[in-house]
Structures are given as C-alpha cells and as structure tokens.
Amino acid sequence: MKYPRSLRAATTAAALSALALAPLAGRAQTAPSDDIAALREQIHQLDQKLRVLERNSELKDEATTAAAAKTPVVNADAKGFSLTSADKKYSLRIRANIQADGRYYFEDREAGIDTPDAFVLRRIRPSFEGTVAEKYGYRLMFDLANNQVQLLDAYATYKYSDAFSALFGKTKSPFDLERLVSQTNLLFIERSFPTLLGPNRDTGVQVYGDFLTGRLSYQAAYLDGASDGSSLETESGGNDGKDAVVRLFTHPFKNDQDSFLKGLGLGFAYSTGTREVGTGAFRAYTSNALVPFFQYGSTVRPDGSHDRVSPQIYFYKGPFGVMASYTESIQELVTTTVVGGVNTITPASKRADLTNRAWAVNVNYVLTGEDTGYSTNPKPAQDFNFEAGTWGAWEVAARLSQLSVDEATFAGAGTGTFANRNTQAQRIDSYSLGVNWYLNRNVKASLNFEHSEFQEADASTADFENENAILSRVQLSF
Amino acid sequence: MNFSPLSRLAAATLAALALAGSAAAKSVELLNVSYDPTRELYVEFNTAFAAHWKAKTGDDVIVKQSHGGSGKQARSVIDGLRADVVTLALAGDIDAIAKNSEALPADWQTRLPHNSAPYTSTIVFLVRKGNPKGIKDWDDIVKPGVSIITPNPKTSGGARWNYLAAWEFAKRKFGSDDAAKAFVAKLFKNVPVLDSGARGATTTFVQRGIGDVFLSWENEAFLAVKEFGSDQFEIVVPSLSILAEPPVAVVDKVAKRKGTTEVAKAYLEYLYSDEGQDIAGKNFYRPIDPKFAAKYAAQFTKVELFTIDQAFGGWAKAQKEHFDDGGTFDQIYLKN
Numbered sequence: 001m002k003y004p005r006s007l008r009a010a011t012t013a014a015a016l017s018a019l020a021l022a023p024l025a026g027r028a029q030t031a032p033s034d035d036i037a038a039l040r041e042q043i044h045q046l047d048q049k050l051r052v053l054e055r056n057s058e059l060k061d062e063a064t065t066a067a068a069a070k071t072p073v074v075n076a077d078a079k080g081f082s083l084t085s086a087d088k089k090y091s092l093r094i095r096a097n098i099q100a101d102g103r104y105y106f107e108d109r110e111a112g113i114d115t116p117d118a119f120v121l122r123r124i125r126p127s128f129e130g131t132v133a134e135k136y137g138y139r140l141m142f143d144l145a146n147n148q149v150q151l152l153d154a155y156a157t158y159k160y161s162d163a164f165s166a167l168f169g170k171t172k173s174p175f176d177l178e179r180l181v182s183q184t185n186l187l188f189i190e191r192s193f194p195t196l197l198g199p200n201r202d203t204g205v206q207v208y209g210d211f212l213t214g215r216l217s218y219q220a221a222y223l224d225g226a227s228d229g230s231s232l233e234t235e236s237g238g239n240d241g242k243d244a245v246v247r248l249f250t251h252p253f254k255n256d257q258d259s260f261l262k263g264l265g266l267g268f269a270y271s272t273g274t275r276e277v278g279t280g281a282f283r284a285y286t287s288n289a290l291v292p293f294f295q296y297g298s299t300v301r302p303d304g305s306h307d308r309v310s311p312q313i314y315f316y317k318g319p320f321g322v323m324a325s326y327t328e329s330i331q332e333l334v335t336t337t338v339v340g341g342v343n344t345i346t347p348a349s350k351r352a353d354l355t356n357r358a359w360a361v362n363v364n365y366v367l368t369g370e371d372t373g374y375s376t377n378p379k380p381a382q383d384f385n386f387e388a389g390t391w392g393a394w395e396v397a398a399r400l401s402q403l404s405v406d407e408a409t410f411a412g413a414g415t416g417t418f419a420n421r422n423t424q425a426q427r428i429d430s431y432s433l434g435v436n437w438y439l440n441r442n443v444k445a446s447l448n449f450e451h452s453e454f455q456e457a458d459a460s461t462a463d464f465e466n467e468n469a470i471l472s473r474v475q476l477s478f
Numbered sequence: 479m480n481f482s483p484l485s486r487l488a489a490a491t492l493a494a495l496a497l498a499g500s501a502a503a504k505s506v507e508l509l510n511v512s513y514d515p516t517r518e519l520y521v522e523f524n525t526a527f528a529a530h531w532k533a534k535t536g537d538d539v540i541v542k543q544s545h546g547g548s549g550k551q552a553r554s555v556i557d558g559l560r561a562d563v564v565t566l567a568l569a570g571d572i573d574a575i576a577k578n579s580e581a582l583p584a585d586w587q588t589r590l591p592h593n594s595a596p597y598t599s600t601i602v603f604l605v606r607k608g609n610p611k612g613i614k615d616w617d618d619i620v621k622p623g624v625s626i627i628t629p630n631p632k633t634s635g636g637a638r639w640n641y642l643a644a645w646e647f648a649k650r651k652f653g654s655d656d657a658a659k660a661f662v663a664k665l666f667k668n669v670p671v672l673d674s675g676a677r678g679a680t681t682t683f684v685q686r687g688i689g690d691v692f693l694s695w696e697n698e699a700f701l702a703v704k705e706f707g708s709d710q711f712e713i714v715v716p717s718l719s720i721l722a723e724p725p726v727a728v729v730d731k732v733a734k735r736k737g738t739t740e741v742a743k744a745y746l747e748y749l750y751s752d753e754g755q756d757i758a759g760k761n762f763y764r765p766i767d768p769k770f771a772a773k774y775a776a777q778f779t780k781v782e783l784f785t786i787d788q789a790f791g792g793w794a795k796a797q798k799e800h801f802d803d804g805g806t807f808d809q810i811y812l813k814n
Contacts, residue, residue, distance in 0.1 A: 048625065051688045052670040059673060 078441035080478045082130075089134040097184050097477040099123040103289065106468035115291050121145045122473070123183060127153070135159050139171070152201060152231075163209040173199035173226060174206060174219035174247045175269045177312040177325040178360070181375040184477040187323075188434050189448045190288050193358035193403035194327040198308060199226035199271065202243065215254050217267075221245040225273045227302065228329050228356070230283045241274030249312070263316035265374065270309050275302030277336060277343055285403060288432055289450045289469035293425040294405055297335070300418050301343050303351070304332030316373045319366035319395075323374065326359040333418055350417045354409055360401035367394040383440035392439045399432035410457035422462050427455035446473040505538040506741050511561035513548035513635050513724065514675035515698040519761040520565075526757060527748050531741065539741055547675035548635025555579065555729065562733045562742045565726040567635020567676075568786075569593070570793035572727050581731035595723035596749035597763035600783055601636075601643045603714040604683065604692040604699040611690045615716045616647040619691050620664040627689035628669055629679040631800075631807050635724070636676035638801055640693040643720040645800075646789045650718065663810045684711070695722070696778070697762035713779075721783040 068086075075082045080095035099122040105115045127141035141153035155169025172179055176198030178191045204223035210216065225243040249267030253259040282300065284292035307330045314323040334351045336343040370378035370393045384392035410421035434448040448471040454464035512520060524541040531539045544551065544559070548567035555561050556578045566572055569587055576582050587594045605613050611624050619626050629637040641662060648661035671688060673679040676695055683692035684702050691714075694702070699713045726746045733739040748754045755765040759774035790796040800806045 048670075048688060051686055055671050055682050055686050055688055059671065059678070063674075 078478060090132055091130040093129050094126070095129070095478055096126045097123055097475065099473055099475045101189065102472040104470045105289065125152070161209070163211055165208055167206040167208070170201055170203040173202045173223060173245055174208070174221055175199055175245050175271055175308065176310060176327065177323065184475065185375050185377050187362050187364050187397050188288070188399060188432055189446050189471045189473045190290060192288060192360035192399060192401040192430070193428070194310065194325045194360055196229040196285050196403060197327040197329040197356055197358050198228065198310065199243065200229060201231040202226045213255055215251050217249045219247045225275065227282060241276055243271055243273030245269065245271040260317070263373070266313040268311050272305070272307045274304060275306050275331065277301045277303045277334065277345055287428060287450065287452045287467055288401070288430050289452070289467060289471060291467060293428055293454060294419065295424060296333070296419050299336045299338065299343060300333055301336050302331055303334040303345065306331035314374050319369050319372055321364045321372040322362065324359070324361040328355055328357050330355045335417060350412065352408055352418065354406040354418065356403070356405050358401070358403040360399060362397060362399045364395055364397040367396060377444065378438055379441055380438050392437060395436040395438070397434040397436065401430045401432070403428050407458065410460070416457070421457040421460040425454040425464055426457035429453045442476060442478050444475045505540065506738055508539060508541045508562040508738055508742055508745060509544065509560060510541055510563050510565055511544045511551050511555055511559060512565040513551060513567040514545055514677040515636070515695050516565065517543070517545055517677070518701060519758065519763065522761065523749070523754060523757050526753050527745055530748060530753070531744065541745070545677065547629065547633035550633045550674060555581070560732045560736070561729050562736065562738050563726065563728050563746055565724065567722070567724050568638060568793055569723070569725050570797040571635060572725055573794060575729070581729045582727055583730070586727045587725060590726065590746060591750060592766045593723060594725040594727055595766065596726060596754065597724070597758040597765055599696045599722045599724065599763055600719045600781065601640050601722065602694060602696050602699050602719065603716060604694045604702055605690065605712050605714055607710055607712055609712055609714065613691050613714055616644055617651070620661060620668065624668055624691065625670055625689040626665060626668045626691055626693060627671065627679050627683040628693040629675055630672040633674040634676055636695050639720050639722045641800065641807065642786065642790060642796060643718070646720065646784060647716070647718050659806055659810065666810055700762035715779040715781050718782050718784070721785045
C-alpha cells in the first residue's frame with residue numbers, strides 16, 4: 001500500500017500545530033522544556049515511520065516491476081492461446097479450427113450415380129506455432145478429420161529481415177492465390193478450380209520477403225514436387241524430379257493512403273518441375289460441391305516436364321472485394337501398362353503434352369459495412385448477441401469459375417487415350433452464390449449455392465446433367 | 479583469360495570496396511556489468527578509455543554500463559546477460575559466475591594484478607550533520623533507537639562487506655562467533671528498510687531522509703557529502719573496518735563470441751594505468767598504485783583494516799557460512 005506523502009505532511013503539520021498551541025493552552029501552567037523535547041522526538045519517530053512505510057512500498061513496487069519484466073505473458077483471446085517470454089524472444093501459440101459441413105445435392109450429374117447428402121467434419125485442425133530465440137519460427141498443424149491424423153504443416157523458419165526469410169519443411173506451395181488463403185478465411189466453403197491445377201502442400205525450402213516498403217513481395221521455393229491439387233504424400237513411389245516455384249506479388253499503391261487503388265494487388269506465379277512414372281494416380285477434378293467430374297485413366301501417369309503459370313489479382317476497398325486468378329497446368333503424360341504390379345512405359349505407350357486451364361472470379365460485399373480483405377475475415381463491429389439485438393457481420397459473395405481439360409486428352413482410339421470421353425467431362429462452368437455470417441471473430445456460418453454445367457468432349461456419348469447443390473458450414477476457430 | 483571491360487570494372491570496384499572496408503575504423507561495443515555505486519567512476523573512466531583506444535588503434539569503443547546489487551548482477555550474468563566484462567563488489571560474485579556458467583576460468587583472479595582488484599575501498603558510517611545519535615563506532619549503532627540503513631546482503635556486495643565488518647568487530651570485542659552473531663542480529667533489528675543495492679540504500683538515507691546512520695561504501699559516503707553538502711552529512715570512520723577489494727574480470731565466453739576479447743582485456747588493464755588510477759582516486763576509491771595512493775592519501779582517514787582472507791578464510795568460505803541460503807544472515811534475519 002502506498003502512503004501518500006501528503007499523509008506524512010498532514011501528520012507532521014498536525015503535530016507541529018499542537019506544539020505551537022501548547023504555550024497558549026499552557027498559559028495557566030508552563031510546559032517543561034523536557035516535554036517539548038519529548039514531543040519533538042515523538043514527531044521525529046512518527047515521521048521516520050511514515051518515511052519507512054513509503055520507502056518499503058516504493059521498493060516493493062520496484063521489485064514487482066522487475067519481476068513483471070521477467071514474467072512470461074499468457075494470453076487467451078480471439079487469436080488463440082499464447083505464451084510469450086518477457087523479452088518476447090520465445091513464444092508458443094495454440095490455435096484450432098473446426099469445420100462442420102452439410103452438403104445437399106438437388107440433382108446428380110449422371111443418371112445412376114447418387115451423390116449422398118451428408119454432414120461431415122471437413123476439418124479439425126489444431127496448430128502450434130511460435131518463435132524461438134527471436135528470429136526463428138516454427139509451426140505444426142494436424143488434421144484430425146476423417147478418422148485419421150495427417151501432418152499438414154511442419155516447418156521451421158528463419159527471419160533475417162523483412163526482405164529475407166527462409167522456411168524449411170512442409171507447408172503450402174507458394175503458387176495459387178486462393179490456396180494461400182487460410183482455410184479459416186475462405187470466401188466460399190470450397191476453393192475453386194484454379195486451386196485444382198496448382199500444388200497443395202509440399203516439402204522443401206522456401207525463401208520469401210518484402211521489398212519497397214512492402215509493395216513488392218516474393219516467394220521462391222525448391223520442393224519435392226506435387227501433382228495438381230495434391231500434396232506430396234498423395235504421390236506414391238519415388239520421384240527424383242523436383243519443383244521450383246516463384247511467385248511475385250505487388251501492391252503498388254499500398255502506402256498511398258489517399259489512393260483509390262490502395263487495396264489493389266497483382267502478381268504472377270510460375271512453377272516448373274519434372275515427374276516420373278511410378279508416382280501415384282492423379283487426383284480427380286471435383287466440382288465446387290466436391291463431386292468428381294474428371295479423372296485420368298487409371299494407367300495414365302506423368303512423365304516429363306510439368307509447368308504451371310498463374311496470373312493473379314485482387315482489389316479490396318472497404319466492404320467490397322474482388323479476386324481473380326487464372327492457371328494453366330502443362331504436363332507431359334504417358335499411358336502405361338501394369339507389368340508385375342508396376343506401371344511401365346512400353347512401346348505401345350502414348351505420350352502427349354496436355355494443358356488444362358482454370359479461372360475464377362470472386363466478388364464479395366460485407367452488408368454490415370466492415371472491411372474485407374485478402375485472407376482475412378471481416379471483424380464484426382458488434383458481435384452477435386440476440387438479447388442485445390446485435391447481429392455480427394454479414395457478407396454476400398458471388399463466383400464464376402471454369403475448368404477445361406485439354407481436348408487432346410480425349411482424342412484417340414476407343415473412348416480416348418488419356419481419359420474416357422464418355423464418362424469424364426471436358427469442361428465445367430460453375431456459378432456460386434454465398435452468404436457468410438460472422439457471429440464474432442471466432443465463429444462463422446456459411447451457406448453456398450453451387451450450380452455447375454458440364455460440357456462433354458467431342459464425340460462423347462455422354463450427356464451430363466447440371467449439378468445443383470447447397471453447402472453449409474459452421475466454423476469455430478481461434 | 480580475357481575478361482570484358484565490364485568484368486574488369488566490376489572486379490576493381492569490389493576490390494576498392496573491400497580495401498575501404500578494411501581501412502575504415504571499427505566500432506566496438508562493450509557491456510560492463512558493475513555493482514551499484516560505480517556509476518560516476520565508470521562514466522569518467524569510459525570516456526578516458528575510449529579516447530585512449532581511439533588514439534592507440536583508431537577504433538571507436540562504446541562502453542555500455544549496467545549497475546545493480548553485486549549479487550543480483552552476478553545472477554543476471556549467469557542467466558545470460560551478455561557482459562564482456564564484470565566489475566563487481568566482491569570476488570565471491572565473480573566466482574559464482576565462473577562456477578555456474580563456466581564463462582570464465584576458476585583462476586580468473588590471477589589474470590590481473592593485485593588479485594584483479596585495481597582499487598580498494600572500505601566501509602564507513604554516513605551520519606546526519608551534527609551526528610545527533612553520537613555514533614563513533616560499531617557498538618553505537620546497535621543501541622536501541624538507532625536506525626541503520628544498509629542494503630540486503632543477499633543481493634548487495636556492499637551489504638556483505640558491511641555485515642562482515644560488523645561481525646569481525648564484534649568477534650574481536652566480545653571474543654566469539656556466537657557473540658558476533660548476536661551483535662549482528664541486534665544490528666539488523668535496527669534496519670527498517672533493505673534496499674537491493676548500495677545506490678538504493680544511499681537514496682533511502684540521503685534523499686528519503688530515513689535512518690540515523692548509513693553503513694556505506696567509503697566512496698559512496700564521499701559522493702553523498704560532495705553532492706548534498708557537508709552541511710547535511712558527516713562521515714564517521716569506525717575503529718575497525720574491512721578492506722574491500724572489488725575485482726574485475728573479462729567474461730571470456732561472451733567476449734570471444736562477440737569478438738571483443740582484445741578490447742575487453744585492454745579496458746580492464748587500463749584501470750591499472752596512471753589515468754585509470756587517477757580517476758579511481760578522484761572518485762574516492764583507494765588506488766593500488768603507490769604513486770596515486772600517496773596522491774590521494776589525505777582524503778582518506780587512516781583506519782585499521784582487515785582482509786576477508788585474514789578474518790573469514792576467503793570469500794568462498796564466508797559466502798557459504800553467512801550468505802548462502804540457510805546461512806547466518808538467514809538465521810538472523812528470519813528470526814528477527
């Protein structure tokens with residue numbers, strides 16, 4: 001407890017007043033000088049006691065402040081649970097994301113194929129991230145959905161400066177614009193078609209940084225290599241080929257506070273790599289409602305170069321946003337024969353360079369006026385509170401997207417060289433509408449309507465029906 | 479091999495830059511972790527050393543200071559404070575650094591002259607002007623009604639020198655360790671505030687106006703009189719006091735990692751130079767150089783001094799017996 005110096009001053013003043021009045025009070029009887037000396041001594045003792053109390057209080061405060069400077073800081077807030085050393089050089093942050101989805105399909109693309117309506121746990125992802133010795137970072141993220149444990153991210157980072165950092169380990173390949181959006185901040189429940197042509201997660205080394213006061217960002221990676229839409233571990237068998245990925249992104253008006261185009265970002269990504277026969281089968285291309293519409297033949301394998309390009313752009317201003325990207329994936333494919341359980345190139349194998357293309361344009365608007373941005377959710381000005389009559393933040397979105405498979409995929413004798421033209425669609429055009437309700441910073445509910453139309457390949461006997469689906473999601477993240 | 483003009487120009491430019499880099503003056507930073515009352519000493523000394531080093535090598539040296547209770551400072555270095563040099567109140571604290579962090583060798587004290595103590599000091603009494611409580615010696619301060627200011631021996635080197643000086647006085651006067659323990663117990667009964675370091679204790683006595691007598695480093699007492707005036711305070715020299723030998727050492731592990739070993743050594747060696755000894759004397763430390771000891775002899779009162787080796791068998795023994803957890807200070811203070 002701090003004793004104000006005014007208390008000491010007041011007490012001393014009162015005592016001195018008593019001393020001053022003593023001669024007046026004692027006119028009838030003179031006070032001996034010994035009594036005055038004793039009184040003075042008492043005042044001195046009292047004064048000393050108060051000073052001691054003040055000083056001890058001061059020292060206690062100093063000790064508390066010194067202890068606080070060494071005490072780690074524990075935080076629990078909308079961004080998760082964290083523990084940080086007093087000097088901020090060491091930290092651990094625990095986060096998690098749970099997504100519970102519902103899928104309802106109005107019509108099925110092909111007669112006789114019934115895509116079941118379903119409730120699923122789409123993602124259950126705890127993550128651990130932080131810093132060590134100030135300049136080194138780490139992250140581990142698992143996915144526990146689908147009754148299995150997957151290690152999605154496992155990497156260490158070193159930050160030399162804003163212009164140069166390095167990452168070692170497994171994480172998202174720095175290629176696709178929408179892939180790089182965190183799964184907690186997606187505008188639609190499922191990412192769209194350009195993501196199907198880009199790599200997912202991969203293992204290797206990445207360098208990245210910002211220049212020109214943050215107006216130009218770069219990412220460059222040398223990775224083990226991943227097929228379209230896949231992560232490394234979906235490929236089986238050895239593959240000596242590696243992927244190199246480069247992405248440049250600029251925000252030319254970022255630092256211009258008055259510019260209308262402050263929220264403009266545009267960039268370009270390029271990847272090149274080689275693949276070898278022996279890697280696993282290709283992942284199917286799926287609609288935005290996760291229904292497969294295209295799959296290469298079971299004996300088709302990559303063999304040779306695999307290049308991708310992707311111009312990317314977005315613009316955000318206040319509650320309005322638009323994001324678009326285009327991706328081309330060009331790779332050498334070959335048909336194989338299974339010999340002794342191994343896919344083998346034979347003299348009968350057919351080979352081709354095939355180019356698949358995809359694009360998507362998203363537009364969103366936050367009805368309640370909060371700001372939107374790339375890979376960020378709007379922060380509700382007022383959290384949802386039924387009793388208080390506040391409703392969180394509401395957002396509407398629309399998307400046009402398309403993916404087209406190289407026509408040459410379906411050419412050739414029989415039902416097609418690299419894919420069956422009678423069962424696999426050559427192109428999908430999707431129209432999406434979405435509503436997102438942000439109850440607070442941690443809870444989000446989404447509803448999407450997906451309409452997809454399919455185009456058959458030339459000479460196909462198929463006649464694919466349109467697909468209509470409603471997707472829903474409740475997400476909790478911190 | 480024929481290189482293009484552009485290649486030759488690039489090579490020449492790179493070579494010029496490399497030469498320019500090596501010719502440019504270096505700037506070196508040292509951290510001196512010191513005990514509490516040496517602030518004024520090292521402000522003056524650091525300026526002098528920087529000028530000396532610049533003249534000698536052309537390089538700039540910036541010395542950053544950290545001050546606090548000697549024991550507390552030693553613990554900070556053990557916990558990772560990257561001190562290039564330590565200039566602490568007593569050898570036991572630097573021994574603790576050597577033992578707990580292995581950042582310097584156990585025989586560090588032999589590396590510089592005079593047991594690595596470039597100056598000495600002792601413990602005196604600082605009293606209010608007029609000496610109202612009539613304090614002349616150690617047994618006056620343990621009387622009832624006398625309020626004593628001394629820092630905490632668990633954190634302050636000066637406080638440990640105070641404690642041991644009082645102990646030895648009592649042991650000589652009353653004839654036994656038990657009597658000395660009782661004497662020191664009475665002393666601490668009269669202590670109302672325990673600061674963590676000597677400078678904090680000076681603040682308590684001089685600026686907060688608490689206490690009748692301050693058991694002070696000799697240099698600290700002189701500084702207080704100089705700053706606040708001889709009309710405020712007086713120095714009383716007891717009949718017996720302890721020879722305090724505050725030692726200095728390079729923290730090898732840190733200096734090696736930072737590449738400052740050469741400068742750190744030169745920094746401490748400069749304390750033994752004429753200029754270093756003169757600065758020590760000016761700041762009321764007792765120079766060990768006979769020439770400067772003689773120059774500043776008049777400012778110090780003659781007093782019978784004993785050493786820690788003579789009375790207590792050295793710092794390691796004294797620290798263990800008196801100041802480690804469960805030692806005599808804990809027994810006295812917790813009982814009080």
